Amino acid sequence: MAGIELIISSICNATFCEIPYNDTYKGPDTSETKEIKFRNLMKEVNGKNLKVTTYNNTPLSWTEWHNDTVVGKGVAFIIMDILRKKFNFTYEVVEPKRNYELGGKAAEDSIIGLLNASKVDMAAAFLPTLIDYREKVSFSIYLDEGVWVMMLKRPKESAAGSGLLAPFNDVVWYLVLAAVLTFGPCITFFTRVRSKLITDDEGVLPLKPSFWFVYSAFLKQGTNLAPEANTTRVLFVTWWLFMILLSAFYTANLTAFLTLSKFTLAIEYPQDLYLNNYRWVASAGSSVEHVVKSEGEELYYLSAMIRNNRARFLSVSSDKDFLESVKKGAVLVKEQTVVDHLMYNDYNSKKDVEESDKCTYVVAPNSFMKKQRAFAFPVGSKLKNLFDPVLTQIFESGILDFLKHADLPSTKICPLDLQSKDRKLRNSDLIMTYMVMVAGSATAVAVFAAEIFIKRYVSGKINTNKESKRKKTKMSKKLTSCDDSRPPPYESLFGKNPRFNIENARTKIINGREYYVFETANGEKKLIPARAPSSFLYRSDK
Incomplete structure (x- = not known):
């Protein structure tokens, strides 16, 4: 109860009591001479x-015309009415x-000038x-701390990025791209070094198959490569484990972003206006x-943005x-109290x-600047010493904040x-899928055009005689280096494959x-199922 009585007494001393200066509060100096001067000033x-x-700074202060008379309104004039009743x-x-704090050509253009x-x-x-300002006027005690904020139109999507790119930041994506482009050459390099140091059946894994292995594993696809050396197997397993962990993190973060992500803005600090080259406006002649x-x-x-016409x-x-x-x-850029009233009035105007569509505007999470604010008097004015004790009581009682x-x-x-509970996927969340389709199709068309150009114009310049010689050498290599470990094609029974001696073929029943x-060209015996359903499994071109 003592605290309530103290608040009531503070309000009473600031508003209704007849004696504004009493023994409870005597100002900064309690000497009798100061008290005498104070009463004389009263x-x-x-x-x-x-x-x-x-000046017009709604809701803190503004003016209206009533019967050809300017009437002050707002929080500032509620305090003025308290002072008026106090000191009669x-x-x-x-x-x-002009609605300026400071500026203009004449003194009458601004408050500080007057x-x-x-x-x-x-x-x-x-x-x-x-x-x-202090060089031109004298201020009262601090009434509050003014906070200037940045208000902007609420964006449709978060600044965290589009749906597919949001789980990772730019640095992570660049590192993943670097890994995809470099791991294939690393496999080729290690196999080349190993083939020079260790002689065995496994040779060098070329760059093209290595790259396609990395790319297919990146998309969670299999591969027809079968490494035999332990070094190559460890490299393959390393890349697979990397992609498993990366895809797990990506899937989990993508789910969280699309359902529980916090909305963020591209503008959070004043320097973001400069870095992102955003247009911004403020009151002319203001602080x-x-x-x-x-x-x-x-x-x-x-100030550089003013010269670039990005700030007005x-x-x-x-x-x-x-x-x-x-x-x-x-x-x-405006005071927080002013911005709050603007947003609230705009919200109520949409019936x-x-x-979900009423909140058209949003405020950046961090302030533009903070400054102490007060009433102002001409330099050397006696009103400052008279009003400061009452303004102190008003400030301490919390009347201003109320x-x-x-x-x-x-x-x-x-x-x-x-805090919207429903989170439906929008077209902006899937924009990257469309970009991937367009980029992939464009790449395929470019590769197709390059293949046509190489085969028709580059390869066409080679001598036809050299081509025939090269075909003969390739054919002889195929005949000598054929792989007889696989079953022969079924068409070889009808004379389409010269590797097999069809004339000496005979039928034989084995296990029913x-x-x-x-017999093959090198003298080995081969068996081919004679029944159509079984022989269909052995149809191969290799």
Whole structure:
């Protein structure tokens, strides 16, 4: 209960109590002279009409016309009403000619210009306490910490990538491609070195079969290669194990991405605007423009985007006018409170739209910049010493945080992850499959054209006599190096294969089955099943 009483008493001291300065809080100095000066200053302000300037920064501050009179609205003027009741003064609102914090050709164009020229008594606006601002005006105590965020149109797909490429990042894909291209030559190299050091029946495995083995294993296909040496077998098993593990990780991560993946944005930090060359907009004459254009500031590197026309500072009558630029792909840099109200109002304006389509905009997970904010006075103004004690009590009681979020729901507005339970595959998830089909078909056409060109134009230039000689030598090699370990073709019974002596063939029944017995060219005897169903198994061209 003591804590509740303390909060109530703080609000009472800041709003309704008749004596604004009491023994409980006497300001930074508790001496009697300070108290006397404070009470004298109260008497000077009592009944006085102050000139207050502000600018359009909804919902923190804005102005409206009522009966030809400018009336201030927003959180800043709720605080002004507390001060007005506290110290019994009146005020009139003086608008700058332009909605600038600092800038313009004349002093009347901006809030800082009006204060620096002493044309107004104070600024009822949440102004960032920048170093260049401090040289021109005097700030009150810190009222809050302003957070500038980046709002952009919600993309249709995550920045993690398309469906098929998402499980691995770019580095992993490059390494897998390098492995596919290099492991085939490695097999050929090791077999070549082994054939020189060890003499046995296994020779060198050429580059072309090695490459096709690696490629087929990459797609989980078999191979007709039968290595006999242990070294080659270990290389084959190594590649198979690599592909089994790689495919297992890929399948698991692809399933997780398509069902449980978190939505990510391409813009997360201010440097992403520069690296990805994104267009972005902000208010003209605002602190964002000043920070970006001021040399020595942390975000000065973004000034290069102004020269490239990728960053623009717009003068708009209402913050809603920025939404047109955001819909066209630009990123809006604005205070978080302003962005929250823009997104909430846009969400409520869509009544006949499905729930999943109401959140048109999204905010980057990290801020653009953070700055302390406060009210401002002309340099040497006595109002600072008068208002700071009450502003301190308002800040400590939490009234400001309550007022800034009074019109907003307690939940986060249009979060980055909408937590949708249904995850249906879209066409964008399968775009890589279409690209693979197109690339494969184009490659096949290119290889086909190359084969035609080589056979018709390159091979055609060879002398026909050389071709006939080469055919004869190839035929003789085939006859001497034929592999008799395999059953002969069935067509050899009818004289289509000169390797077999068909004239001496005779039939013989072995184990109840009829076979043709004949002698090969080297004198060995061969058996061929005579019955059609059995002989069909031995039909071969080799």
